[in-house]
Amino acid sequence: MTEPAVIALAAAPRPALDLTLPPAPVREILERAFDEDAPGGDITSQLLIPADARATAVLNARVPGVLSGATVFRDAMQLVDPNTQVELLVADGKAFDAGTHLARVSGTARSVLMAERVALNLVQRMSAIATKTAEYVALAEGTRARITDTRKTTPGLRILERFAVRCGGGANHRYSLSDAVLAKDNHLAVMTGGDPAKLTELLLAAKAQLGHTTHFEVEVDRMDQIEPVLAAGVDTIMLDNFTVPELKDGVALVAGRARVEASGNVNLGTVGAIAATGVDVISVGALTHTVAALDLGLDVELTAR
Template structure:
């Protein structure tokens, strides 16, 4: 199995921390799976299949496999579909064979990860499809679960979306609170550029903010909570001088109209904030 790697993500540490949380390593009397230890013989072996109960876009299988290998390095694991695959209800995703206690202990952590990431990838794929044949790119946001950002943004990419900035460090995003303190859109942009920030995204929610932001040197505009007619007016003012992003209140039933205005990007917080977990199961059979 090819090693799973993501920039900025430590898979080994994630697996160890997640299992330690479930096993209660920091609690008095913790550090063990009392159910499996008391019910399952030490030498028992299981075989099982992870499958999807819904039509989904699969994401997270290599991470699930890492949980199993952490507790049973000799387990046999076969990934039956690749990351980003669109599968039908009932599709088998992974076949596993190994020590029964280890598989049962790893099961919930493995399933939680796949269910969450697959849910994000599936919702992302639906939004991308709803955008239709436009040049707009779907973006995520920083509305992620603390500690899971790299994985959640990976799931967005797996579903066909693109990542916005990874955090507070890789681009400046000037929003209304920054503007209020700085005294205006133009002044806020100038301060960021003067500080040596290369990428300066400026949020505007009024047409009259566009020229001051551009004159100050903003490299991208975030057109916030504008309906399609207002977006078209804003884009006409910008006249392709910088890329433009639509954001705020974007839903599956409105994204097509927003994409059709000609914006370059559409950011959707609910991809990571509100995606429902996929219904994925894992059933074991004693060997």
């Protein structure tokens, strides 16, 4: 299905979600990135740029979008040189137009040039995720559906990518395998040995072993699995790869006995119809695993010795 043109991002709702990042894991990510990108320093700048040269550069938006990673951009610049001055002109979670100045950087030219690529890589990817999320959120506006991410994130960057989803107005699913129970099709196949009659009994036995605060979700891919799963008293039932009519029927069948999540076949062309079925959650792997970096650039305004 052809996806619609990009919507007006400024119209996307912005729920009150936490738009802060813990400093320790961000620093760890940045340290790994610079160890990879400049293990022995930036030999090009050391060769060509005098040590006392200074530069001022502007982070420019070449396309419209929603910003995420402004503070990460700043931290990358200042990890290379704590004396680098970074003025953030647009806050994380804010929509911007093409041509907007998002941040201004001033410092030694060598430091700015060494930090440039790592800082840009992260803010470009995070802003792409935020922008895509805002498009999905706007298309679900007026329904009860919450747009969430999945665990389909870049290894080592999950905390940044999930922050970017929040910047776009979306919400986060479970952070890791350690946070909640989510029994998917392969779990159920192994558990039941192919005998669906065992499903309720086995889920009840599993639930009895959980603490009372642990969320229990089960994925189903057929309508006839819904009642046996609901009989186990699960918290959320995921309807995977259901058609829109099937989702409507599934929501009616659940009838408030559990939270309903839709997953699979979700794109910008289908999300509005999926949201209109009455589901509570729509999980979208594409928010993080198929985005292309947003076109942001760092342009030097002034270099002086």
